[in-house]
Amino acid sequence: MIVIFLGPPGAGKGTQAAHIVERYGIPQLSTGxxxxxxxxxxxxxxxxxxxxxxxxxxxxxxxxxxxxxxxxEADDCAPGFLLDGFPRTIPQAEMLDAILTKKERAVDAVVELRVDEAALIDRLRNRIKETKARGEEVRADDNEETFAKRLDVYREQTAPLIPYYEGQGKLRAVDGMQTVEAVSAAIDAILDQIQG
Structure with a gap:
C-alpha cells in the first residue's frame, strides 16, 4: 500500500503519519x-x-x-510505504509515477487533510503558547510570518497536486478539523478499504 499525504503545514500530517506507520506497519519515507x-x-x-x-x-x-x-528497494518497503514531503510539485509527481511504473507499483491513495487556514494560524498560536508555558524553546519556524510563507508555497506549488491525483481517481479528502482520533478513524476507513 503506497500512500501520499497532502495538506498545508500544520494540518496534522505528522501526527497522522505516525498513526499509519504504527497501525499498518509500513515505513514513513521522509525526503529529508x-x-x-x-x-x-x-x-x-x-x-x-x-x-x-x-x-x-x-x-x-x-x-x-x-x-x-x-x-x-529496501525490504521494509515491500508491503508499501507512506511518502512524506514528496511529491511537492506536479513534475515530482510525474517522476514518482515513472519510478513506480518501472517497478510495477503505483500510488494507492492520496489522502488530503482539508483544513481551515485561519484555524491553522490559531493552532500555531496555541502551540507557541503551550511550548512557552512548558518552559521549552519555541521552534525557529514556529512564527506567523514563516508560517504564512509556508502556506503560500503550499498553495502555489503543492496544491496543484490535488486536481492531478483527483484526475487519477486516487484523491481521498478527509476533514482535518476533526479531533485527532476522528481524523485517524477517517483515514483508517480509506486505507482499510484499499488493503481489502
Whole structure:
C-alpha cells in the first residue's frame, strides 16, 4: 500500500503519519531523512546530494527521485510505504509515477487533510503558547510570518497536486478539523478499504 499525504503545514500530517506507520506497519519515507541517510551511507547519489547541500544549494528533483528509487528497494518497503514531503510539485509527481511504473507499483491513495487556514494560524498560536508555558524553546519556524510563507508555497506549488491525483481517481479528502482520533478513524476507513 503506497500512500501520499497532502495538506498545508500544520494540518496534522505528522501526527497522522505516525498513526499509519504504527497501525499498518509500513515505513514513513521522509525526503529529508532519506537525503541525510544517503549522505551518511556515502552512496553515489548521496555523495552527489552532499556536494550540492555543502554548496548551500537545494537538491534537484532528479536527485531526490533517485534517492527515493533507491530507498523503496529496501525490504521494509515491500508491503508499501507512506511518502512524506514528496511529491511537492506536479513534475515530482510525474517522476514518482515513472519510478513506480518501472517497478510495477503505483500510488494507492492520496489522502488530503482539508483544513481551515485561519484555524491553522490559531493552532500555531496555541502551540507557541503551550511550548512557552512548558518552559521549552519555541521552534525557529514556529512564527506567523514563516508560517504564512509556508502556506503560500503550499498553495502555489503543492496544491496543484490535488486536481492531478483527483484526475487519477486516487484523491481521498478527509476533514482535518476533526479531533485527532476522528481524523485517524477517517483515514483508517480509506486505507482499510484499499488493503481489502
Amino acid at each position: 531523512d532519506m537525503l541525510r541517510a544517503a549522505v551518511a551511507a556515502k552512496s553515489p547519489v548521496g555523495l552527489k546530494a552532499k556536494a550540492i547541500m555543502d554548496a548551500g544549494n537545494l537538491v534537484s528533483d532528479d536527485i531526490v527521485a533517485a534517492i527515493i528509487e533507491e530507498r523503496i
